[in-house]
Amino acid sequence: MPKKVGIAAVAQNAGVESKDNFYDQSYKITKEILDKAGLKREELETIISAASDIFHGGISCANSYYWETTGAFLKPGSRQDGESLFAFFYGVMRILSGDYDTALVIALCKGSENPENDACTLMYADPFYQRMIGMNETMAAAMQMRIYMERYGIAEEQCAKVVVKNLANALGNPYAHRKGRFTVDDVLGSDRIIDPLTQMQIAPKSEGMVALLLASEEKAKKLTSKPVWFRGFGNSIDHYYIGDRDLLDSPLKTAAARAYKMAGISRPRKEIDIAEITEPYAFQELIWCEDLGFCGPGEGGKMIDSGATQKTGDIPVNPSGGVLANNPYVSRGLQRVVEATLQLRGEAGERQVDKKMKTALAHGTHGFAGQCHAVAILGV
Amino acid sequence: MAKEFRTLKTSVNLPYELAYGPIWTRFFDGLLNKKILGTKCPKCDRILVPARSFCPRCFVDTPEWVEISHEGALTAWCLTNYRYYGQPVEPPSISALIRLDGANVDFLHLIGGFDLGDFELVRRKVKNGMRVKAVWNEERKAQIFDIKYFEPV
Numbered sequence: 001m002p003k004k005v006g007i008a009a010v011a012q013n014a015g016v017e018s019k020d021n022f023y024d025q026s027y028k029i030t031k032e033i034l035d036k037a038g039l040k041r042e043e044l045e046t047i048i049s050a051a052s053d054i055f056h057g058g059i060s061c062a063n064s065y066y067w068e069t070t071g072a073f074l075k076p077g078s079r080q081d082g083e084s085l086f087a088f089f090y091g092v093m094r095i096l097s098g099d100y101d102t103a104l105v106i107a108l109c110k111g112s113e114n115p116e117n118d119a120c121t122l123m124y125a126d127p128f129y130q131r132m133i134g135m136n137e138t139m140a141a142a143m144q145m146r147i148y149m150e151r152y153g154i155a156e157e158q159c160a161k162v163v164v165k166n167l168a169n170a171l172g173n174p175y176a177h178r179k180g181r182f183t184v185d186d187v188l189g190s191d192r193i194i195d196p197l198t199q200m201q202i203a204p205k206s207e208g209m210v211a212l213l214l215a216s217e218e219k220a221k222k223l224t225s226k227p228v229w230f231r232g233f234g235n236s237i238d239h240y241y242i243g244d245r246d247l248l249d250s251p252l253k254t255a256a257a258r259a260y261k262m263a264g265i266s267r268p269r270k271e272i273d274i275a276e277i278t279e280p281y282a283f284q285e286l287i288w289c290e291d292l293g294f295c296g297p298g299e300g301g302k303m304i305d306s307g308a309t310q311k312t313g314d315i316p317v318n319p320s321g322g323v324l325a326n327n328p329y330v331s332r333g334l335q336r337v338v339e340a341t342l343q344l345r346g347e348a349g350e351r352q353v354d355k356k357m358k359t360a361l362a363h364g365t366h367g368f369a370g371q372c373h374a375v376a377i378l379g380v
Numbered sequence: 381m382a383k384e385f386r387t388l389k390t391s392v393n394l395p396y397e398l399a400y401g402p403i404w405t406r407f408f409d410g411l412l413n414k415k416i417l418g419t420k421c422p423k424c425d426r427i428l429v430p431a432r433s434f435c436p437r438c439f440v441d442t443p444e445w446v447e448i449s450h451e452g453a454l455t456a457w458c459l460t461n462y463r464y465y466g467q468p469v470e471p472p473s474i475s476a477l478i479r480l481d482g483a484n485v486d487f488l489h490l491i492g493g494f495d496l497g498d499f500e501l502v503r504r505k506v507k508n509g510m511r512v513k514a515v516w517n518e519e520r521k522a523q524i525f526d527i528k529y530f531e532p533v
């Protein structure tokens with residue numbers, strides 16, 4: 001790669017409901033990240049925001065709420081609607097263009113204000129057909145889970161173990177919305193709202209103003225003594241009609257292959273030190289681990305059983321607690337990058353993985369049963 | 381719980397008028413006449429249902445119309461037993477992907493015609509691979525619920 005892009009600073013707020021309104025929260029997180037980097041608003045060159053105006057926002061349009069609060073007055077701001085990991089790459093490209101030395105990528109979501117995620121994702125279904133059936137993200141996931149269990153003999157207990165692991169990890173994460181010590185029985189005994197999924201296997205809806213400051217190589221070195229470098233990105237998109245897809249043949253495999261190629265990674269399980277992945281439904285962490293090449297097809301259950309993805313395992317997955325612990329819908333992908341950055345910098349506090357780290361992976365997904373995926377590779 | 385600061389209760393509700401276009405009009409008119417219509421891709425030979433104007437894989441027009449069987453096998457399903465805002469189908473309900481005979485993609489609809497009250501009993505009855513057939517509504521309106529649901533054969 002001709003140029004290096006560095007992450008110079010990160011900031012996020014807590015997933016629980018805050019007292020502030022959306023406008024002030026956006027301002028505060030922008031102020032926080034600029035202060036951390038010692039950068040004045042006037043020096044910030046470009047801003048990319050990720051948000052959902054209506055479905056996961058409902059408040060107004062981007063022009064009124066997302067620009068002056070993120071320091072964009074008279075600046076070349078641009079935005080991504082939906083999954084914020086795409087906005088991250090958009091910011092990376094702006095630095096790679098050579099026209100900018102600093103770019104603020106900011107994802108804005110105040111889940112506490114929104115209707116339940118299922119009401120929002122129902123609106124992702126086309127109004128002529130799938131929406132009439134009631135299709136939403138949870139329904140698609142429940143169908144995907146059943147095929148996964150049947151095709152590979154995955155047990156519900158193995159899926160539940162993801163919740164047990166992630167919510168325990170979240171005890172070390174002051175930003176996590178949901179956390180605690182639970183058992184597999186707690187998880188499987190929670191309300192069976194959409195069989196085979198139980199309530200605890202489904203991510204909550206959280207707040208999340210998440211910011212990340214990107215900089216060119218020289219600028220990043222000036223702004224921080226611990227820059228984290230962008231190494232690769234890949235994304236991939238499957239068919240829209242859920243019936244057109246094999247729900248176990250996810251486009252994450254092609255997204256990961258693209259990111260690994262760009263980053264020069266040939267043995268992901270060995271070369272990646274920690275992964276922060278988007279698992280709004282517990283079993284999806286198992287499938288995504290397979291698709292990311294951490295284990296073979298159908299081996300996700302065995303992998304969680306082995307302890308490899310625990311904080312102490314050889315490839316810790318979601319030491320932050322992941323999306324099951326904190327689900328600011330639009331911001332969750334960028335939050336994975338922030339968490340991976342904190343791990344690489346050794347600044348993850350109580351959730352810090354205790355080993356020498358060189359490479360981290362961040363993953364985002366949105367759409368029904370993982371219709372769209374994005375993977376970013378970071379390094380130090 | 382009382383909040384420390386005021387909140388505003390509001391909603392977004394705007395009227396739109398969305399075009400079905402010629403392909404979907406013909407598909408939904410087919411349901412009116414108890415026909416499930418698909419289109420066939422001239423390149424990969426896949427039969428796509430609901431009918432559409434092009435094959436998203438081959439990216440070519442799919443001008444050939446095919447009548448699809450009312451029977452098929454279950455690919456995937458879930459039992460919904462909770463409420464969410466805007467939910468169009470009264471719970472409990474089973475949503476399912478059904479591979480209609482002759483089609484190369486799955487058809488999203490409901491499974492019904494029996495008691496859905498107990499998930500253990502439902503699990504004993506409903507299995508992937510199970511044969512199902514369409515149950516039609518007497519009164520049809522050129523919409524997806526012209527098929528009431530699919531029931532086990």
Ligand SMILES: [Zn+2]
Pocket residue numbers: 421422423424425426435436437438439
């Ligand atoms: Zn084709």
